[in-house]
Amino acid sequence: MSGTLVMFVGGDEKLYRTSEEGLRQLGTPIYVGSHEQATLLKLISTSIIIANTAILAELMPLIKELNLNNDTLMKALTMSGADSAQLRTRLPWMLNNNYPESFSINLAKYVIDQTIKHATNRGKTLPLLTTINKTLETANQKGLGRKDFSEIANLNP
Template sequence: MVYGYDVNKSIYTALGNAGVKTVDSMEQCGDVDYVVLALPTGGGESTQVLSELGTNSVVIDTTTMSLAELEQVLSIVRNRGGFRYITARLEGGPRQAESGSLVMFIGGDEQLYRQSEEFLRQLGTPIYIGTHEQAALLKLISTSIIIANTMILAELSPIMKDVGLDTNTLVKALSMSGGADSAQLRTRLPWILSGNYPESFSIDLAKYVVDETIKHSMSKGRSLPIMNMIDKILEIARNEGKGKGGDFSEAAEILKK
């Protein structure tokens, strides 16, 4: 039996249609083998949920959080004792989640990972990275690359229109060139060219990731001038109400100006 709990009850119909038994509280789930956390605003929510959970289940935490927030979460895991906790940072979007094709950066005890691998493979493709911190940092790096790649495409999108090709032909040609190809070119560039931004990865979350990446780099005495510029673009876009209910790539509208 798969149980589902969310503070947003509007999604319960969809969960029920997918065969998930919805509950009004986590306590109603009872003693389960695995608990998968996917929380919206970082480590603060993870620490709250962990404080309410029993310690028998394997906890797989997919929540995006900073390294400082991760340390707070791990502190609770260590202090309570008995928790079997796996960091799982997800690569992909809603469509990959629905199809079970997410890539997962896994951190934590390797033996626990091996014991949980069969379950994890029902969610996507797990890759064991090493420590919790290594998996979390790699996720920040990966998402920062996605954001930077998208901003380059956004900046160049007016020139791409100057070529005079339809979107499908343009994307096909660039993707076949090898060096220009990327997942963002094939997915987000059509959104940018059409000005239609479906709900995927909010600008608030994108800016959070960039901020945390910059913060980590500064803690090591290194600067990230390009990421700082992107951070400012995201801030301007957010202040103008872009990407709230859709995708951070709507920041392209700022660059188009």
């Protein structure tokens, strides 16, 4: 995956402002307020990535049934409302069954666990993320996802 590192920064705003130039050398910092806000925003952002990839993985059997060449499939999906960074990055990995080392199932499960924990502490439930978490656990038990969590596409060939 390529891109620019986006950093959700929390804490003392004055300290952020004095450090902003140095942070910009690493990527794109976004000051969001408190450390807790930055942490939760990062969990939410990453949970969305995981959920988006999980639906792509779940749909792989149907995608394969279309029997389209990959270029046509990608063009159609990226030009529609289905487009996303995960579709552009991880769907080709799934289509080619070629998963570079990127973001393991263990790491994805940790993020989802932490997001669910934050929600539970606030009296909220996250049924879709809970289901995705069970899928990640199943994949982990089957030895998938050593390279990238998108290998969950291989759960339902």
